[in-house]
Amino acid sequence: MVIRMIFHRHTNNRKGQTLIEVLVALLVFIVGILAVVRMFPGGFTALQQGENVATAGRLAQAELDRLQSMAQNLPAGIFPVSDTFEDDPANPDVAANFRRVEGECTVIPAPADNNESIYMVGFGPVDSSMPIKVYSAPMIRVAYPTDGNTPNAESYKNNEYSIDYASGILWLLPQPYDRSYRATYSYWMQKDSDVKAVAVVGSEFTVPAGTESIHLLGSTPSGFKGIVVGSDRICRSFEQLGQAYPWSSDPYQFKLIDANMGIIHFNPKGYGYKDGGSWSRPFSAYIDYTIL
Structure with a gap:
């Protein structure tokens, strides 16, 4: 009877030590897992930032390539402008920022199949609520x-x-x-x-x-x-005509076909026109407009 009790106690002690060891090991494992898991958000953030930088670089290079391809059309300047909206009584001084493109130049294009000299401005979207000004080179x-x-x-x-x-x-x-x-x-x-x-x-x-x-x-x-x-x-200054109006003999005319995209049709008589005789520079238009 005594021997059986001793054996029974010995068996219980062995089981208790094994359970404690398992719990300790499990605790160490969980702490390690938590430490590793805490590293993942930083890694994900670094990966996302790297991807954002790479995307920004590709977009910037694409924009530089586009500007280089339209070097002869680049404007004289792009200036920040503000327009204050006073319709909101709670925020009477809220200002929306725009950019004013001035002096974007184009030689009057050759007429297309529809006998229209078509040009689309280089920047956008265009603020259709603001006028587009078209004028000649300095006289x-x-x-x-x-x-x-x-x-x-x-x-x-x-x-x-x-x-x-x-x-x-x-x-x-x-x-x-x-x-x-x-x-x-x-x-x-x-x-x-x-x-x-x-x-x-x-x-x-x-x-x-x-x-x-x-x-x-x-x-x-x-x-x-x-x-x-x-x-x-x-x-x-170029005269703006309605889309339904016919062109006259005056080459200083244009029609605004799409105010948001900035699509302009010039009087096709302006293509190849010499405003100062046979020796003069190509007939060009300069465009001022506002973009959002």
Whole structure:
């Protein structure tokens, strides 16, 4: 009886030690597993970041390749602009940021099968709520007569003009139709004994049919002391027609076919047109527009 009890106790002790060993081993295993598992999120994050960097590099290279392919169409600049929305009473100062593309250049394309000279702007999406401005290359300034006579504007070419800096009068080749221009210049203004230059950027004005001269400021303001010599830059504006309107003989025309994509049709008469005679540069258009 004694022997059996001793054997029974010995057997129970062996079982207890085995269970403890298993529990300890299991605890060590779980701690090790947890340590390894905690390493995975960092590894996944590093892999995701590496993939993001690689994707960004591919996209940047693709954009560089695209810009290189359109080098002759690149704009003069892309500038950030803001528009403040005041419709939300809770956030009256919330501003949406846009970018203004200015001076994107294109030679008037050859007409396609539908007899339209088609061009799509290089950046987008275009903000269709903002106007698209199309204008010519800067016109060539002809020296103003110094003998006191008025210029012979009838002898000018389409891309030529002269200006009397003292009076602010601009002289242009008369045409049988109205045409619009945009001007950038500075003029002198005197107030009391103070004379300062006033800058004007992208001012638009219309010259009526048959007219050969016009004042840059519309009229002579009080205190006007003349245009700053050499500050003038005159461009011919393209007229925007409705899609249903037919083209006229004036090559300075365009139609906006898709305002969001920035698809423009130019008057096909502009293809190969020489605005200054056979020697002149290719007929080109410069485009200003806003992108989201």
